[in-house]
Amino acid sequence: xxxxxxxxxxxxxxxxxxxxxxxxxxxxxxxxxxxxxxxxxxxxxxxxxxxxxxxxxxxxxxxxxxxxxxxxxxxxxxxxxxxxxxxxxxxxxxxxxxxxxxxxxxxxxxxxxxxxxxxxxxxxxxxxxxxxxxxxxxxxxxxxxxxxxxxxxxxxxxxxxxxxxxxxxxxxxxxxxxxxxxxxxxxxxxxxxxxxxxxxxxxxxxxxxxxxxxxxxxxxxxxxxxxxxxxxxxxxxxxxxxxxxxxxxxxxxxxxxxxxxxxxxxxxxxxxxxxxxxxxxxxxxxxxxxxxxxxxxxxxxxxxxxxxxxxxxxxxxxxxxxxxxxxxxxxxxxxxxxxxxxxxxxxxxxxxxxxxxxxxxxxxxxxxxxxxxxxxxxxxxxxxxxxxxxxxxxxxxxxxxxxxxxxxxxxxxxxxxxxxxxxxxxxxxxxxxxxxxxxxxxxxxxxxxxxxxxxxxxxxxxxxxxxxxxxxxxxx
Ligand SMILES: [Zn+2]
Numbered sequence: 001x002x003x004x005x006x007x008x009x010x011x012x013x014x015x016x017x018x019x020x021x022x023x024x025x026x027x028x029x030x031x032x033x034x035x036x037x038x039x040x041x042x043x044x045x046x047x048x049x050x051x052x053x054x055x056x057x058x059x060x061x062x063x064x065x066x067x068x069x070x071x072x073x074x075x076x077x078x079x080x081x082x083x084x085x086x087x088x089x090x091x092x093x094x095x096x097x098x099x100x101x102x103x104x105x106x107x108x109x110x111x112x113x114x115x116x117x118x119x120x121x122x123x124x125x126x127x128x129x130x131x132x133x134x135x136x137x138x139x140x141x142x143x144x145x146x147x148x149x150x151x152x153x154x155x156x157x158x159x160x161x162x163x164x165x166x167x168x169x170x171x172x173x174x175x176x177x178x179x180x181x182x183x184x185x186x187x188x189x190x191x192x193x194x195x196x197x198x199x200x201x202x203x204x205x206x207x208x209x210x211x212x213x214x215x216x217x218x219x220x221x222x223x224x225x226x227x228x229x230x231x232x233x234x235x236x237x238x239x240x241x242x243x244x245x246x247x248x249x250x251x252x253x254x255x256x257x258x259x260x261x262x263x264x265x266x267x268x269x270x271x272x273x274x275x276x277x278x279x280x281x282x283x284x285x286x287x288x289x290x291x292x293x294x295x296x297x298x299x300x301x302x303x304x305x306x307x308x309x310x311x312x313x314x315x316x317x318x319x320x321x322x323x324x325x326x327x328x329x330x331x332x333x334x335x336x337x338x339x340x341x342x343x344x345x346x347x348x349x350x351x352x353x354x355x356x357x358x359x360x361x362x363x364x365x366x367x368x369x370x371x372x373x374x375x376x377x378x379x380x381x382x383x384x385x386x387x388x389x390x391x392x393x394x395x396x397x398x399x400x401x402x403x404x405x406x407x408x409x410x411x412x413x414x415x416x417x418x419x420x421x422x423x424x425x426x427x428x429x430x431x432x433x434x435x436x437x438x439x440x441x442x443x444x445x446x447x448x449x450x451x452x453x454x455x456x457x458x459x460x461x462x463x464x465x466x467x468x469x470x471x472x473x474x475x476x
Contacts, residue, residue, distance in 0.1 A: 001429070002051040003028040007039050007058040009398055010409040013385040014064050014369045018362060020409060026062070027051065028391045031429040036387055059399050060423060061409055063365070064384050065125025065392035066338040067372030070235070070273045070294035070326025073129045073139060073152070074103060076111035076118075077454035078331040081463055088241040088303045089472040093165050095463065096331065100155075101172035102461040105135035107453045112142040114450045115336055117441055120148065120433040122337040122419040123394040125426070128235060128271065128294065128326070128376055131155045131208045133176075136191050144199040147432045147440050149392065151233070151376055153208030154191040156184040156223075157215050165474045167462065181218035184209070185226050192230050202428060204232065204376075211236025211273070212244055212256065213475035221265040228269055233377055235271040235294065241305050245277035247476055257282040266291045271375050273326065276305045278312055287319040292375045295367075296326040297344040298333035308352035313345075314359060324375040325367050339419055342368040346414050361414035390428055397423040 006025040013019045013036070025042035027035040035042055048054060075096070082095040103111070112129075119127065131153030132139045143150055158178045164170065178184035188207045195205040207227040209215050220236065227234040239245060239256045248256045257278050260266060268290030275293045278286075286293070293316055300307035307313065316323055325345055327336045346364035350356050373383030381390050396403065396413070400421035406412040425433035437443055 001030055001053075002034070003053045003055065004042075004046060004048065004051040005055045005057050006042070007056060008060055008062050009058065011036065011062040011385050012064075012365065012410055012413065014366060015384045015386050018366070026385070028429050031390055033385065033387055033389050033391050036385055057395060059397065061396040061398055061403075061413070062385060063123070063394050063396070063413060064369040065382070065394055065425065065427065066123045066342070066368050067324065067376065067383060068119065068124050068127040068327050068336070068338050069271065069324030069372045069375050070296050070328055071115070071119075071127045071129050071336060072329030072332070073112035073115045074100065074108045074131075074133050074155075075329030075331050076115040076336075077103065077107060077450065077457055078329070079454075080331075080334070081454075081458055082331055083470065084302065086303065086470050087243065088305060089243050089474065090470050091303055091332065093161075093472045093474040094167050094469050097165070097176070098167035098172070098461045099331070099457065099463060100133050101169070101176060102457050103133060105138055107457055108132055108134050109138040109142050110446070110450050110453050112139045113146065113441065113446055115330065116143070116146045116148050117438045117443065117446065118330075118336040119338075120146070120425045120427075120438050121422065122339055123422050123425050124336070124338050125392040125394075126150055126373070126376065126378065126382055129153070130210075130235065130273075136195060136205075140195050140198050140203055140205075143203050145440060146438070147202075147430055148427055149202045149382065149390075151204045151206050152195070153206045154188060155210060156188055156208070156219070157210040158184050158219050159214050159216050161474045163474075165472070166469055177214070181216050181222050184219055185222050188223065189226060189230065192232055196230070196232060204378075206232045207234040209234070209236045211238050212240060213247065217259065217263055217265075220260050221263045224265055224267050224270050228267065233269045233271060235273060237273045238275060239272070239277045240274040241303075242277045242310060255279060255282065257286065261285045261289070269377070271324070273328075274299070274305065275316075276300060276307055276311045280312070280315065283312060283316055283319050283321065286316070287321050292322040292324065294324050294326040294375060295345065296328040296333055297341050297348060298335065299328040301344070302334055303332065308348055314349050314353070317359070317363070322371055322374050323367060324372040325364075337419060338368055339417070342414055361411050364414055365410065392427050394422055395424040395426075397421050
């Protein structure tokens with residue numbers, strides 16, 4: 001199957017030179033970009049009679065598909081259920097944990113399906129999912145069915161809190177925690193072996209763990225070592241708040257990243273999610289090790305993590321650390337809209353440091369595409385519009401008033417456009433989102449089931465009672 005998409009008004013290629021093509025055409029051959037360039041040149045190389053379909057994109061702009069560097073597909077049924085005055089640790093220990101404890105296998109699959117539907121509508125084509133809590137095989141099937149590209153895994157932790165926290169049950173503790181790091185790593189290895197490379201390579205499986213207080217040092221260090229042995233990556237939450245850093249200092253005498261680094265746990269196959277509470281010295285150690293960071297600006301804003309106050313993301317970038325952008329779960333950050341995160345990243349440090357040279361549109365788009373792909377170790381195949389790469393891209397409708405009129409396409413994408421003007425999202429050479437709906441899903445049936453299941457989970461978890469603490473001393 002060869003498709004010619006012709007006369008595209010602009011293509012932000014996000015290649016190594018950030019080339020912007022105007023009046024351009026792209027030839028899609030099965031799952032890959034067979035040709036890209038000025039329309040007149042592509043027309044000479046690929047006559048119209050040699051293709052199966054022609055799409056006139058003269059009122060469209062193209063960017064690579066967005067790469068969400070940190071998401072929790074299992075969390076999607078909890079949208080706007082928890083209060084909005086929670087700091088990180090109360091959010092995790094008293095609200096998210098009871099929620100997850102009441103999410104069953106099918107709930108998780110439905111959460112993943114609606115999560116992917118939202119992502120496709122927002123131009124996201126690939127993601128790094130923290131992993132299933134119940135049914136990894138079900139989530140992998142869901143990714144296969146929808147047609148997206150992504151990394152998933154299995155949730156793992158091994159350190160129980162000394163006292164059973166509010167909202168937790170004994171049964172939940174038994175289900176949620178592995179008895180020790182060794183048992184957890186054995187199960188994670190089996191999960192990677194079962195699912196890595198599924199769906200014709202669209203699904204990758206990593207040695208993901210929850211990270212921070214509910215995971216032992218042995219599990220943190222062991223997950224990265226195991227990932228290296230299996231030739232995959234690992235990701236976990238760390239240094240997610242100043243509270244976590246202070247607890248770590250009290251207990252171990254050092255902040256979280258130093259504790260992992262001192263144990264030899266850093267490496268170039270590790271993506272640390274959040275990483276807001278770090279020292280300059282820790283940034284140096286991460287840069288040296290090639291460790292990468294998934295920054296989730298919406299979660300920071302919603303849960304008061306302090307990205308603009310204590311975060312050192314511009315310093316990380318300056319030090320050469322690869323920083324990607326994540327939405328986080330829909331409850332933590334509020335949405336799975338990577339364009340919104342890209343907008344925040346472009347501007348939040350300009351404002352907080354009163355320095356207009358920080359980050360900006362060009363870097364933010366790179367972080368949301370090619371550099372996100374680098375975090376996932378997938379940049380040889382995705383993240384930019386180049387010949388030979390997978391056909392994962394977004395088409396914007398330039399007749400939408402977000403685009404009428406516009407000057408610089410790059411600035412318009414980052415500061416002006418939203419998913420409202422996304423016309424199509426393609427993954428692996430297929431238009432998965434077009435004509436206002438996800439083509440591979442029965443959207444109406446899915447919405448119905450998601451609403452019913454979300455209400456049932458919230459009821460089972462008792463979260464509607466609003467009696468959970470809004471501050472946490474768990475693991476203190
Ligand atoms: Zn997370």
